[in-house]
Amino acid sequence: MPAADAARARREGEVLHxxxxxxxxxxxxxxxxxxxxxxxxxxxxxxxxxxxxxxxLALLAEAAARMRAGGAVQVLGAPAGLAELCAAYRLDPQLNxxxxxx
Numbered sequence: 001m002p003a004a005d006a007a008r009a010r011r012e013g014e015v016l017h018x019x020x021x022x023x024x025x026x027x028x029x030x031x032x033x034x035x036x037x038x039x040x041x042x043x044x045x046x047x048x049x050x051x052x053x054x055x056x057l058a059l060l061a062e063a064a065a066r067m068r069a070g071g072a073v074q075v076l077g078a079p080a081g082l083a084e085l086c087a088a089y090r091l092d093p094q095l096n097x098x099x100x101x102x
Contacts, residue, residue, distance in 0.1 A: 005020050005021040005050065005051070006020050006021075006026075007019070007020035007021055007022055007023075007026030007029070007030055008020055008030075009030050009033045009034050009037055010037070011037040011041060014040065014041055014042040014043060015041065015042075015043040015044075015045050016034070016037050016038055016041040016043065016044050016045065016063065016067070017045045017048065018030075018034075018044070018045070018046055018048070018049055018060070018063075019048030019049055019050075020048070020049065020050065021049075021050060021051045021052070021056075022049055022051070022052040022053070022055075022056025022057075022059060022060070022079075023051070023052065023053045023055060023056055024053065024055035024056075026055075026056060026059075027055040027056055027058060027059040028055075030059060031059065031062075034059060034062075034063045035066065038063045038066040038067050039066065039067075039069075039070070040070060041067050041073075042067065042070070042071065042072070042073060042074065043073070043074045043075075043076060044060065044063060044064055044067065044073060044074070044075045044076070044095070045076045045077055046060070046075065046076060046077030046078070046079055046082070047076060047077035048077075049077065049079040049082075050079060050080070051079065051080065051081070052079055052081060052082065052085070053081075053085075054085060054088075054089070057082070057085045057086070057089060057091070060075075060095055061089075061091060061095045063095075064094065064095035064096065065095075065096075068096070073094055073095075074094070075093060075094050075095055
């Protein structure tokens with residue numbers, strides 16, 4: 001049985017779901033999966049993410065950027081610490097660099 005805080009990614013239609021603890025180890029382990037699942041996704045669902053650090057934020061930002069290549073991206077859910085990390089790294093709520101062209 002997987003640990004309760006284990007990071008996972010799955011895709012349902014156009015929704016990419018991420019869950020668990022998104023830290024450095026998770027970001028490294030999930031990156032190949034997220035790359036494969038992000039193309040064609042339109043929504044990034046973060047409701048089941050319960051913790052993240054700057055490496056986890058980088059994973060989310062890169063996933064959103066990859067998804068954005070196909071059009072607008074919607075980010076749902078606000079894990080604890082996301083707003084503070086976004087502010088520190090100048091990301092908007094859609095995980096786009098503030099001031100960047102959409």
